[in-house]
Amino acid sequence: MRIFYVTQGVHRTGGQLVNLDHVAALRVRGYDARFLFVRTDGTPPEPFPAGYDAPWQAGVDGLTSEDVVVVGEMFGAGAQAVMSTPARKVIHNQGPYYSFMAFSDLDAMRRWGAEAMILPSHFAAGMLMQMGWDRPAHVVRPALDPIFAAAAGGPRELRIAMIPNRRPQEWRLIRGALRSRRPDLAGIPWIEIKGLPRAEVARVMAGSEIFLATGLLEGLGLPPLEAMATRALVVGFHGGGGREYATPENGDWFDDDGHLDVAETLARRIDELRAGETFQARRAAGQATASAFSRAAFEADLAAAWAAIAGPP
Numbered sequence: 001m002r003i004f005y006v007t008q009g010v011h012r013t014g015g016q017l018v019n020l021d022h023v024a025a026l027r028v029r030g031y032d033a034r035f036l037f038v039r040t041d042g043t044p045p046e047p048f049p050a051g052y053d054a055p056w057q058a059g060v061d062g063l064t065s066e067d068v069v070v071v072g073e074m075f076g077a078g079a080q081a082v083m084s085t086p087a088r089k090v091i092h093n094q095g096p097y098y099s100f101m102a103f104s105d106l107d108a109m110r111r112w113g114a115e116a117m118i119l120p121s122h123f124a125a126g127m128l129m130q131m132g133w134d135r136p137a138h139v140v141r142p143a144l145d146p147i148f149a150a151a152a153g154g155p156r157e158l159r160i161a162m163i164p165n166r167r168p169q170e171w172r173l174i175r176g177a178l179r180s181r182r183p184d185l186a187g188i189p190w191i192e193i194k195g196l197p198r199a200e201v202a203r204v205m206a207g208s209e210i211f212l213a214t215g216l217l218e219g220l221g222l223p224p225l226e227a228m229a230t231r232a233l234v235v236g237f238h239g240g241g242g243r244e245y246a247t248p249e250n251g252d253w254f255d256d257d258g259h260l261d262v263a264e265t266l267a268r269r270i271d272e273l274r275a276g277e278t279f280q281a282r283r284a285a286g287q288a289t290a291s292a293f294s295r296a297a298f299e300a301d302l303a304a305a306w307a308a309i310a311g312p313p
Contacts, residue, residue, distance in 0.1 A: 001310060004036035004057065005070045005092070006078035009045025014222055015072070015094045017049075018120070018142045022070075022092075024052055025299050026306065030313035036060065036069060038081045063087040068310055070118070076102035079112060089113040090309060096124040097217035097240065099131075106132050116309055120220040121244040138305035141244075142222065143298035144290055145198055148229035151206035152287070158273055159189040160266065161208035161232065163223050166216040166239070170259060174212070177263035185270055206230035209273055210266065215239025216256070224251065225293055228286030233279055235265050245292075250285040 003026060011020050019035075026033035034055040037045050048054040060082055063069065067087040071078045073095060079102050082089065091114045093099060103109045106128075116136040119125045125137045164171055179186045193204055205211055211227035213236030220241040224234045234251035237258070246253040252265045272279075 001032070002067045003031055003033040003070065003306070003310065004063070004067060004087070005033070006036045006038055006072070006075060006082060007045075008039050008075070008078075009035075009037050009043070009056075011046065011049060018094060019072075019092065020049070020052060021143065021298070022140070022302060023055065025302055026313075027053075027055065029299075029303060029306075031306065031310075032313075036078075036082070038075075038078045040077065060085050071102075073103075074098050074101040079103070083112055088115060090116050090118060092118045093124065093128065093219070094120050095217070095219045096127045097219070099128065110135070118305055121241055123241050123244045124219040136308065138301075138308060140301040140305050141220065141293055141298060143295045144222070144225055144229055144293045145202075146295070147198055148202045148205065148226045149287070149290065151202040152229065152231045154206055156207055156209050156232075157189070158270065159191055159208050160210045160212050161191045161193055161204050161227070162212035162214055162236075163193045164214065165194065167214040167237075171212060171214055173259050174263045174266070177260055178266055181263065182267050185267060188270060202226070202230060205232050208232055210235055210269060212236045212262075212266070213238070213242070213251070213253075215242055218242060220244055225290045229290035231283040231287060233269060233282060234286060235269060236262055245289050247285070247289070250282065250289045 005019050005023050010016055023033045023035060034057050037056055037058045045056060063085040065086040068090060069082045069087045070090045070092050073091055073093040118138050118140050120142055122139055125139050128137060162171055175190055191204055193201055205227045211232040211234050213224040213234050215221040215237050216239050218239035218241035221239045224242060227234050228250060238246045238253045254262050
């Protein structure tokens with residue numbers, strides 16, 4: 001029995017790296033886990049990150065009823081490529097808000113052959129079950145890279161770090177509202193995190209007093225957890241999936257229409273930091289929250305999911 005995670009051959013960002021972690025961890029446990037490369041434009045797969053082997057297979061020839069293929073919820077070309085094969089089929093649904101990008105509805109998933117679903121949070125699993133998913137739903141929460149916790153403890157600057165890609169316009173609204181209401185805070189630096197390796201992301205978060213959470217339509221939302229691991233103060237949007245871990249003790253969390261409230265809270269936190277507030281309890285609560293997303297917990301979730309789907313290796 002072989003397990004194939006179907007991919008376009010790119011491993012740069014959150015969900016792609018989670019797939020990489022799944023395959024690597026399954027191989028360590030003794031499963032014959034691989035990537036199935038599906039891309040029609042002639043582009044070859046990218047090199048794997050340092051420290052990972054590259055168990056590629058190109059094309060669907062040779063798949064048997066003993067094999068299991070795992071396809072992401074948005075990867076329509078991948079789902080189409082394996083649809084007529086005899087392999088067993090599983091959906092790795094990391095983004096429940098995007099569940100119907102590749103499939104029109106849950107019945108289309110069933111007709112395709114999906115016998116189970118792997119999801120990144122209990123929030124995501126609950127959302128799918130509310131919509132009517134009635135087959136096994138296995139929650140495998142991803143592991144935080146320990147590089148974020150390791151970065152904690154150094155000097156911090158009074159600045160706001162953020163990842164702009166989820167809300168490319170809205171963070172400017174928040175910044176503009178903050179500066180408009182409080183011109184005295186216009187000199188507070190805003191640091192955009194984009195195109196950086198993980199070690200540099202960790203360094204920026206750990207060196208910033210505040211992380212603005214800009215999550216939108218998330219199945220879980222790793223960046224706020226990464227920021228909490230560095231002991232940064234998190235202010236912003238839970239993005240849906242952040243409800244898995246967001247509490248009043250570990251951050252200031254808002255629904256999607258709370259832009260002006262976010263700006264007001266940022267101003268208040270900056271004033272408190274300038275007045276000498278250290279937020280030790282909040283930082284400790286954030287670290288404790290992040291620590292639950294450990295490598296050991298991830299591997300235990302993954303092992304339980306695949307034991308249920310495919311049996312022991």
